[in-house]
Amino acid sequence: MNISSNFRKYIVALTMLASVSLVSAQEVSVSKQINQIKRNTQYLYSEATMESESEAMKVAYDMLLEHVHEYVAENNPNVAVSVLLEDIKPKSESMNMMRGNMHRVFVYVKKSDIEGVVRQSTVDPNDRATVKGTESPRAMGDKQQSAPAAEQPQAAQQSAVVPNNAEKSVSVVADKPASQIAPVKHENETAARQTESSPLETTVKSTTRQLTVWEKRAIESFLSCTDFAAVQAKLNRLLAEYKVKRYGTPDDCPEQGDVFWVIMNEGGGVIAVLCPDNGQLADYKTSQYVSLSQYKGKNAIWIQLSK
Amino acid sequence: MKHILMTFLSLWVMLPATMLGQDGVKLEISDGIEVGSVKSSIERNASLLMTAINQAERKCSDVNFQGIDIGNQALQSIGMMWENVHFHIVDSDIVEHCFRVKDSKGATVGYQVRHIAIQMKPLNDSYQGDLTQKICINFNRDGRISGFYIAMDEGLYNRLTQEGKRFDDLDRRMFLLNWVELYRSAYDTKDISFIEKVFTGNDHALIDSIGSNLYFSYLKRVFEKSDYINVKISDVSIVRHGVKPNYYGVALKHEWFTKYCSNGGILFMVWDFTDDNAPCVVASTIQPIRTDEKDLFNLNNIRLR
Incomplete structure (x- = not known):
């Protein structure tokens, strides 16, 4: 049977239209799958649309890691935990599709798979403290290094505790001390510290040296922290406001009796703040003289407040 | 017989295409807000708005906002953008996170749904930007x-979110990101008054005020004469002052072009968050794009009170 040329053209046109419909249907199918996963509360997901697939993949995974951190923190409120990207990636899946000339990458991970890769840390203040920064310098970090008055101390701080091994551990604090910042006198700060003499017997209640209003507020803000993340956030804020001049772990404390101590339980909840008083330490809440050895086994950081 | 067969084949091919072209858009929030009346309002209003946009794009008419709970600012923003370029929402079935917008005390002041894909439908050849964009829709409590505007890319959003959590000032950084998106949107909508405030509305002495004023005057003429302004914003950085933490330096590179001319520069602004409820710009400047990095303005160049 001879097929007329018009009929042949018609078939070709229909075939092309069908191909377009098929591609569109496939895209709809991927979108449908993506939406199904988004609706499923068993998954955490993220996506990015960028000019290159590799860029979209990187951004999507960065965002997924943020969601994972939030999920883990919500489900482990009293424990310092961390999750690394290299642990998440093998457990995750991805889907790619084009959006015009951009690459859309969708990544997701099952919540139950995260539990197996959560790393828990324990801290012993008497152990040698090592600190690790998990954050690489930011894109604008170079700019900051030429500006010593800017956010330099925060640039290398870590966002989670990373344990060395099961028994020995790392400190909760960030890596760079604030000593690199040139000290700047706060014009608003008034009244030099006043110290009061106090009896040497530890059983006798004694008063701590006179603290200024801002020092009391800074100390009390630590007392309200219930986990490591809160302590770290508070420290960052006080560093930025230059109320904390420097800080560190027990291992690198220059003079134990000359600094403030923030004592924390296993989960990072602050149980005491110790104030320096003539070379000795006094509990801020009870005003009693104490010794660091009374807090053996607890987490601790020392801080030096600005004058 | 042949005629019936051809008709049947045509329908079989065209029906999916027709279904794909339906105007209806449905938004569903996957997480970030509790189930309740606010979540329902967000989903309903966003769905109605995006459906209205797609209908208007198909009919080549104005967007009909009837029945949509939308504030004046968002309404004007969409209207002004629509005068210059049309677009349609790519997906008919959208599932997205909902982000809370918080103030400095951590109280929720609004919500945001981001990264909704749109396809630009230029009205003429003056539009030369990417045809695929993402929008952000803001909601009150x-x-x-x-609010409704074209969003910055996910990479920038993610970076600023991480910085905000690290430095415990997420609310301020999100405010500044939102402002950068509004600044970009001002080119889409040719909102010259918004841009005017950036360059001429500061109380403090301007850095390079002559350059800023000249730039603004030039831009105003371009807005009047051009159909559409294509703009690209990149290299956005937000830095908090180390000693005066209520001050933030915001730098960005922006390049814009039309069919007949192009320009741009590196915008640097200093924001004052002393009153978190009313952050304001205290200084701004614009420098040529090819300015050496060592000559770029930063927070150290500003004497703050």
Whole structure:
């Protein structure tokens, strides 16, 4: 049977239209799958649309890691935990599709798979403290290094505790001390510290040296922290406001009796703040003289407040 | 017989295409807000708005906002953008996170749904930007639409979110990101008054004020004469002052072009967050794009009170 040329053209046109419909249907199918996963509360997901697939993949995974951190923190409120990207990636899946000339990458991970890769840390203040920064310098970090008055101390701080091994551990604090910042006198700060003499017997209640209003507020803000993340956030804020001049772990404390101590339980909840008083330490809440050895086994950081 | 067969084949091919072209858009929030009346309002208002946009694009008419709970600012923003370029929402079935917008005390002041894909439908050849864009829709605490603009890319959003959590000032960084998106949107909508405030509305002495004023005057003429301004914003950085933490330096590179001319520069601004409820710009400047990095303005160049 001879097929007329018009009929042949018609078939070709229909075939092309069908191909377009098929591609569109496939895209709809991927979108449908993506939406199904988004609706499923068993998954955490993220996506990015960028000019290159590799860029979209990187951004999507960065965002997924943020969601994972939030999920883990919500489900482990009293424990310092961390999750690394290299642990998440093998457990995750991805889907790619084009959006015009951009690459859309969708990544997701099952919540139950995260539990197996959560790393828990324990801290012993008497152990040698090592600190690790998990954050690489930011894109604008170079700019900051030429500006010593800017956010330099925060640039290398870590966002989670990373344990060395099961028994020995790392400190909760960030890596760079604030000593690199040139000290700047706060014009608003008034009244030099006043110290009061106090009896040497530890059983006798004694008063701590006179603290200024801002020092009391800074100390009390630590007392309200219930986990490591809160302590770290508070420290960052006080560093930025230059109320904390420097800080560190027990291992690198220059003079134990000359600094403030923030004592924390296993989960990072602050149980005491110790104030320096003539070379000795006094509990801020009870005003009693104490010794660091009374807090053996607890987490601790020392801080030096600005004058 | 042949005629019936051809008709049947045509319908079989065209029906999916027709279904794909339906105007209806449905938004569903996957997480970030509790189930309740506010969530329902957000989903309903966003769905109605995006459906209205797609209908208007198909009919080549104005967007009909009837029945949509939308504030004046968002309404004007969409209207002004629509005068210059049309677009349609790519997906008919959207599932997205909902982000809370918080103030400095951590109280929720609104909501945001981001990264909704749109396809630009230029009205003429003056549009030369990417045809695929993402939009961000803001809602107030009751779920009313309060903002609508083209969003910055996810990479920038993620970076600023991480910095905000690290430095415990997420609310401020999100405010500044929102402002950068509004600044970019001002080119889409040719909102010259918004841009005017950036360059001429500061109380403090301007850095390079002559350059800023000249730039603004030139831009105003371009807005009047051009159909559409294509703009690209990149290299956005937000730095908090180390000693005066209520001050933030915001730098960005922006390049814009039309069919007949192009320009741009590196914008640097200093924001004052002393009153978190009313952050304001205290200084701004614009420098040529090819300025050496060592000559770029930063927070150290500004004497703050």
